[in-house]
Amino acid sequence: xxxxxxxxxxxxxxxxxxxxxxxxxxxxxxxxxxxxxxxxxxxxxxxxxxxxxxxxxxxxxxxxxxxxxxxxxxxxxxxxxxxxxxxxxxxxxxxxxxxxxxxxxxxxxxxxxxxxxxxxxxxxxxxxxxxxxxxxxxxxxxxxxxxxxxxxxxxxxxxxxxxxxxxxxxxxxxxxxxxxxxxxxxxxxxxxxxxxxxxxxxxxxxxxxxxxxxxxxxxxxxxxxxxxxxxxxxxxxxxxxxxxxxxxxxxxxxxxxxxxxxxxxxxxxxxxxxxxxxxxxxxxxxxxxxxxxxxxxxxxxxxxxxxxxxxxxxxxxx
Amino acid sequence: xxxxxxxxxxxxxxxxxxxxxxxxxxxxxxxxxxxxxxxxxxxxxxxxxxxxxxxxxxxxxxxxxxxxxxxxxxxxxxxxxxxxxxxxxxxxxxxxxxxxxxxxxxxxxxxxxxxxxxxxxxxxxxxxxxxxxxxxxxxxxxxxxxxxxxxxxxxxxxxxxxxxxxxxxxxxxxxxxxxxxxxxxxxxxxxxxxxxxxxxxxxxxxxxxxxxxxxxxxxxxxxxxxxxxxxxxxxxxxxxxxxxxxxxxxxxxxxxxxxxxxxxxxxxxxxxxxxxxxxxxxxxxxxxxxxxxxxxxxxxxxxxxxxxxxxxxxxxxxxxxxxxxxxxxxxxxxxxxxxxxxxxxxxxxxxxxxxxxxxxxxxxxxxxxxxxxxxxxxxxxxxxxxxxxxxxxxxxxxxxxxxxxxxxxxxxxxxxxxxxxxxxxxxxxxxxxxxxxxxxxxxxxxxxxxxxxxxxxxxxxxxxxxxxxxxxxxxxxxxxxxxxxxxxxxxxxxxxxxxxxxxxxxxxxxxxxxxxxxxxxxxxxxxxxxxxxxxxxxxxxxxxxxxxxxxxxxxxxxxxxxxxxxxxxxxxxxxxxxxxxxxxxxxxxxxxxxxxxxxxxx
Numbered sequence: 001x002x003x004x005x006x007x008x009x010x011x012x013x014x015x016x017x018x019x020x021x022x023x024x025x026x027x028x029x030x031x032x033x034x035x036x037x038x039x040x041x042x043x044x045x046x047x048x049x050x051x052x053x054x055x056x057x058x059x060x061x062x063x064x065x066x067x068x069x070x071x072x073x074x075x076x077x078x079x080x081x082x083x084x085x086x087x088x089x090x091x092x093x094x095x096x097x098x099x100x101x102x103x104x105x106x107x108x109x110x111x112x113x114x115x116x117x118x119x120x121x122x123x124x125x126x127x128x129x130x131x132x133x134x135x136x137x138x139x140x141x142x143x144x145x146x147x148x149x150x151x152x153x154x155x156x157x158x159x160x161x162x163x164x165x166x167x168x169x170x171x172x173x174x175x176x177x178x179x180x181x182x183x184x185x186x187x188x189x190x191x192x193x194x195x196x197x198x199x200x201x202x203x204x205x206x207x208x209x210x211x212x213x214x215x216x217x218x219x220x221x222x223x224x225x226x227x228x229x230x231x232x233x234x235x236x237x238x239x240x241x242x243x244x245x246x247x248x249x250x251x252x253x254x255x256x257x258x259x260x261x262x263x264x265x266x267x268x269x270x271x272x273x274x275x276x277x278x279x280x281x282x283x284x285x286x287x288x289x290x291x292x293x294x295x296x297x298x299x300x301x302x303x304x305x306x307x308x309x310x311x312x313x314x315x316x317x318x
Numbered sequence: 319x320x321x322x323x324x325x326x327x328x329x330x331x332x333x334x335x336x337x338x339x340x341x342x343x344x345x346x347x348x349x350x351x352x353x354x355x356x357x358x359x360x361x362x363x364x365x366x367x368x369x370x371x372x373x374x375x376x377x378x379x380x381x382x383x384x385x386x387x388x389x390x391x392x393x394x395x396x397x398x399x400x401x402x403x404x405x406x407x408x409x410x411x412x413x414x415x416x417x418x419x420x421x422x423x424x425x426x427x428x429x430x431x432x433x434x435x436x437x438x439x440x441x442x443x444x445x446x447x448x449x450x451x452x453x454x455x456x457x458x459x460x461x462x463x464x465x466x467x468x469x470x471x472x473x474x475x476x477x478x479x480x481x482x483x484x485x486x487x488x489x490x491x492x493x494x495x496x497x498x499x500x501x502x503x504x505x506x507x508x509x510x511x512x513x514x515x516x517x518x519x520x521x522x523x524x525x526x527x528x529x530x531x532x533x534x535x536x537x538x539x540x541x542x543x544x545x546x547x548x549x550x551x552x553x554x555x556x557x558x559x560x561x562x563x564x565x566x567x568x569x570x571x572x573x574x575x576x577x578x579x580x581x582x583x584x585x586x587x588x589x590x591x592x593x594x595x596x597x598x599x600x601x602x603x604x605x606x607x608x609x610x611x612x613x614x615x616x617x618x619x620x621x622x623x624x625x626x627x628x629x630x631x632x633x634x635x636x637x638x639x640x641x642x643x644x645x646x647x648x649x650x651x652x653x654x655x656x657x658x659x660x661x662x663x664x665x666x667x668x669x670x671x672x673x674x675x676x677x678x679x680x681x682x683x684x685x686x687x688x689x690x691x692x693x694x695x696x697x698x699x700x701x702x703x704x705x706x707x708x709x710x711x712x713x714x715x716x717x718x719x720x721x722x723x724x725x726x727x728x729x730x731x732x733x734x735x736x737x738x739x740x741x742x743x744x745x746x747x748x749x750x751x752x753x754x755x756x757x758x759x760x761x762x763x764x765x766x767x768x769x770x771x772x773x774x775x776x777x778x779x780x781x782x783x784x785x786x787x788x789x790x791x792x793x794x795x796x797x798x799x800x801x802x803x804x805x806x807x808x809x810x811x812x813x814x815x816x817x818x819x820x821x822x823x824x825x826x827x828x829x830x831x832x833x834x835x836x837x838x839x840x841x842x843x844x845x846x847x848x849x850x851x852x853x854x855x856x857x858x859x860x861x862x863x864x865x866x867x868x869x870x871x872x873x874x875x876x877x878x879x880x881x882x883x884x885x886x887x888x889x890x891x892x893x894x895x896x897x898x899x900x901x902x903x904x905x906x907x908x909x910x911x912x913x914x915x916x917x918x919x920x
Contacts, residue, residue: 008777010764012695020695027692034682041649041678048656049671052592053663061660063851066598066651074650075643082639085689090632092691097628113467148462149558151623151698155764159694162623164559165461166552169625182775186623186698186766188455190462191373194769291373 009182012155016181016202019096019158019173026092033081096159098170100140105133109143111150111163113189113294114196115256115269125215126245128256129269131200133175134208140172148190154183154200162187175202182270191292197270219246219259220316231313234306239298246317255295262317268293279311321833322873330873332416333833337423338402339729341394344427348390351434353796355383357789360753364786366774376770377453378472382433384456385476388576389483390430392710395718396579397426400494400518402729406824406831407512409503409840411870414496417877417913422490424881429482432885436475443471452476455768457569458539460550460561465543471892474543477536478888484529484536485884491525494518503823505842509603512822513596516603517582520610521575527614528571535564544891559624566617574613576710578606580673580717581648587670587720588652590820592659595846598651605644612641622690623697631690638688645681649674664818665739669720672747676712680705683758698768701761707754719746719799726806727813731830734810738802745795752788756781815859821846826859837864874916880909 008014015021052061100106108119109131118131131154133139143152145163152171153160156179161169185196203211222228232249235241241250245257261267264274268290272278281288284307286295302310331337358379362368371379401419405412413419433452440449453472454463463473498511498519511519538549539561548554550561589596596602618626618634626634652674661667683705687693696702719742726734760778761767772778816825826848827836837860840847844854883906890898 008763010776012699012762012764023691023695026689027686027695030686030689030692034685037646038678038682041653042675044653045656045671045675048653048659049661052656052659053661058660061592061594061658063595063849064597064658065595066601067654070650070654071598071601071647075647078643078646082642082685085685086636086639089635089689089691092689093628093631093635096691096694098625148467149459153698153766155695159691160623160698161625161694164624166557167559167625183764184766188377188459188462188698188768190467191377193377194373194766194771197773 010155010184014156015158016156016177016179017158017173017175019171020156021176022092022096023159026088029088030085033085037078037081096171098140098161098172100138100170100172104138104140104172106140106142107131107133109141109152109163111143111145111147111152111185111189111196113147114185114192114290114292116152116185116196116198117146117256120212123212123216125212126257127215127260127264129198129266130264131198132208132211133200133202134205135175135178135202136205138172138174140170143169143171149187150185150189150196151187152183152198153186154181154198156181157183157200157202160186178202178204178207184270192290195269195271195290197266199266199270214263214318215260218248220262220318222313222316227309227312228316229313231309231311231316234302234309235313238302238306238310240310243295258314258317260317262315274315276311276315279314280307283307283310327873329878330420330875332412332420332871332873332877334401334405334412334416334419335729335831335833337419338398338400340423341401341426342398342729344423344430345391345394345398348386348430348434349392349395350796352383352386352391353793355379355386357793359383360786360789362770363772363782365783366772366776366779368771371770373770374453375448377455377768378437378448378451380768381452381455381476382437385433385452385479386430387710388456388572389480390426390433392576392714392718393487394426396518396521396576397422397490399514399579399583399718399721399725400490403725403824404494404497404515404518405501406728406827406835407515407822408498408501408506409823409836409842410497410501411835411839411868413493414501415493416871417874418489418493420874421877421881422486422493424878425482425486425489425884428881428885429479429486432482432888433475433479436472436479445470450475452479457565458561459558459565460539460542461552461558463539463543463561464551473539474892477539477543478891481533481536481540482884482888484533487525488529491522491529494522495526498522503836503839503842509600510842510845512582513585513599513602513606514579514582517578517585517606520606521578524571524575524578524610524613528568528575531564532568532572535561535568538564540891544894559621562621562624563617566620567614569620570617571610571613573706573709574609576714577677577717578610580714580721581606583717583721583724584652584670584673586820586822587666587724588655590724590818591662591664591667591670592656593662593819594655594659595821595849595851596651597654597657598647599845602648602651605647608644609641612637612644616641619688619690619693620697622693635688635690639685642681642685642688649678649681664723665734665736665743666720666723666818668740668743669716669723672743673713673717673720676708676716676747676750680708680710680712683708696761698766699761700757700765700767703767704754704757704761707750707757711750711754716746716750719743724818725824727817728824728829728831730806730810731813731828732806732810733813733817734802734806738798738805742795742798742802745791745798749788749791749793749795753785753792754788756785756788760785816848821849823847826857828862833870834864834868836860837862837868874913876909876913876916878909880906880913883907883909 015024110117145165150163151160181200243252243255247259286293436451541547548556615637619638813829847857850856883902886902
């Protein structure tokens with residue numbers, strides 16, 4: 001999904017946080033050292049090949065067996081270069097170890113096959129697949145998994161960390177630009193690994209406050225006699241409730257929380273725009289859109305009218 | 319080679335040269351299969367939202383591509399040279415344990431067939447064809463590979479295949495260590511060993527120490543899947559991270575198992591065609607040993623995103639960077655070998671120089687993975703795919719092709735076409751750079767690996783298309799190679815003993831060598847026995863006919879019989895049939911028993 005990510009929305013080379021910038025600076029450093037060594041080696045190789053190519057009448061080469069000083073030189077030279085790489089490396093390792101100040105916004109990130117759950121324990125709100133964070137404030141993510149190993153990765157905001165069942169990994173960053181950044185799961189996690197995408201929305205401070213207020217409110221109640229109200233009835237008597245939470249309506253915890261699903265811009269973990277056509281196809285047959293999806297085809301299938309009502313209801317949950 | 323003809327002479331052979339050829343042709347076939355899998359992957363990814371194959375099929379394709387190339391193509395291609403060339407280089411009549419050598423080959427073949435049978439046997443497991451091949455990645459990370467998340471037989475095929483192949487590698491490893499240490503010709507001291515033999519020796523030590531680790535990891539996995547243990551499950555106090563430590567404790571040394579033999583080949587080819595001894599022989603040997611040792615202390619650099627903590631990350635960053643030093647030293651010594659030489663631009667030299675040039679790129683991108691913060695942006699992306707293809711294709715594959723062009727005349731008695739060879743090289747060289755260089759950018763722009771599809775918004779469609787074109791150029795280059803092989807078999811000129819002016823013992827005997835190799839075991843007085851140096855005259859080649867009759871052991875059926883027990887035991891696990899495991903064990907024990915008491919025939 002595009003948003004305002006520019007031509008390369010998942011680029012690691014356009015950092016938008018302190019964390020991403022630290023690794024970018026380090027990588028740029030290493031790149032130039034490597035480029036220098038590359039030039040030296042390849043130039044020597046090409047010069048040797050041209051200068052010492054076989055020509056008729058050339059005297060037999062001197063049977064040189066080696067040269068101790070040269071061996072010492074080309075042992076020490078790379079060692080010296082590596083010192084220049086290793087020192088900033090270790091400094092950056094400790095600077096990016098996931099520590100955050102006490103006032104940091106804390107978010108629990110839970111990987112599922114194949115979607116992301118985001119919990120804000122201090123705010124008491126739960127959402128999925130679209131992480132909202134405020135500009136300029138430190139954010140600390142505590143990352144784990146509900147099933148297999150995943151990796152949370154939003155490249156413009158920093159490097160990845162694995163989401164491992166039974167373990168908690170932390171990353172911390174301070175976003176430096178308002179924007180809508182894309183990322184995705186980076187650890188192979190089964191059939192739909194490629195479809196486990198995510199978005200991180202960096203809001204202005206006031207924008208984040210507004211978003212949080214909306215998310216904290218209860219789900220919208222459809223007006224009497226509307227299609228959406230019929231949709232809620234369909235929802236309540238269908239298998240949906242076994243897996244999804246809509247606060248006050250259903251308590252399921254296997255799938256994403258839908259209390260404010262209408263406020264999200266994508267569905268299917270960043271796969272499709274959140275519009276009625278895609279919602280309808282998704283409800284009818286999720287595995288056809290997302291291989292292996294644990295949201296099975298409804299048995300018996302819902303009627304088209306039921307699906308349309310459900311779509312209207314979900315879209316009303318702004 | 320032995321003069322006996324017919325199928326049974328190959329099934330029972332214990333001649334290291336025949337076994338070397340069996341390894342070669344089998345590995346080449348698997349190399350083609352792995353290559354075809356790669357082409358499917360590249361067509362799927364040629365554009366965003368590709369849909370040539372399904373997600374499930376794609377996951378099987380990349381799993382089998384990696385597993386096949388590593389265990390069934392590159393390792394056994396190296397084994398082909400170990401088998402054919404090592405006894406010739408050290409002046410021996412055969413390996414130390416010829417029947418064990420045959421056993422290694424048959425186990426390798428059966429293990430490879432077992433893995434690949436998974437493509438076809440879906441219907442036996444109530445699934446379609448192309449449904450039960452391994453699909454957990456060559457790295458098979460637990461807990462995705464546990465029964466709960468991978469209920470089908472896919473992962474069983476994978477873990478049983480790898481366990482079988484491990485037995486083959488271990489048997490061969492011990493065999494070659496004993497061979498190199500004990501069967502050297504008189505005067506062939508350790509520091510006179512050809513560098514290819516040295517690198518083979520180091521490789522075998524890594525094999526016999528690394529493969530037990532993966533075997534343990536696989537047995538744990540098998541117990542988790544079959545018997546409900548919890549080695550990799552958090553639910554009963556286990557952890558999936560244990561798998562990662564065990565796997566990479568094997569997996570990183572495995573990288574050196576793949577690259578050291580190719581480094582050995584290059585260290586033979588460059589001096590021969592530069593007409594100059596290898597620059598800094600002892601340093602090249604010691605740095606090879608050092609790489610082998612240091613390879614044991616870097617495994618966690620595959621796990622920087624696991625969150626092992628800043629202390630562990632710093633330690634493994636340091637060890638990983640240190641390993642760049644002996645590697646760099648080797649590269650400078652190869653350049654030093656060419657410097658001041660009289661360089662003959664044969665196809666073998668093209669590939670050897672290509673190795674040095676391309677491996678350098680793979681080594682340098684490796685330094686950025688050794689830096690954990692940078693690696694957090696790169697690991698599990700196409701940047702890593704670019705990196706290890708420069709190491710394993712730019713390095714190992716180019717190095718092994720250098721070996722193929724160099725030793726082909728010795729192994730087949732015929733020359734390959736040099737002009738077809740040059741076509742092969744340049745197509746492959748351009749193809750690999752077009753295929754793998756854009757992957758650096760694809761990864762840095764945010765495309766993860768092991769994805770069967772990607773969004774057009776990522777902006778990497780054009781780069782992926784270029785990469786796919788490169789992959790097909792590589793395929794064309796391989797076709798040119800096959801044409802060259804065919805041409806050599808039909809019209810190739812007969813090879814003399816020494817078409818290249820080589821310095822080592824294998825060039826002192828006919829091409830292909832007779833069954834007994836050396837009519838008289840040579841006495842070695844120099845590191846470059848066939849070259850005149852300041853201190854030594856060139857050795858006299860052994861006479862064309864042996865002055866006295868030479869006893870060579872005959873063939874045996876028992877290694878093949880014993881090997882057949884292993885896939886039967888694997889079948890027992892696949893089908894959950896207990897009696898089969900006893901049947902398989904009985905075949906194995908019967909084979910070994912008859913083998914042990916086989917009469918010593920003349």
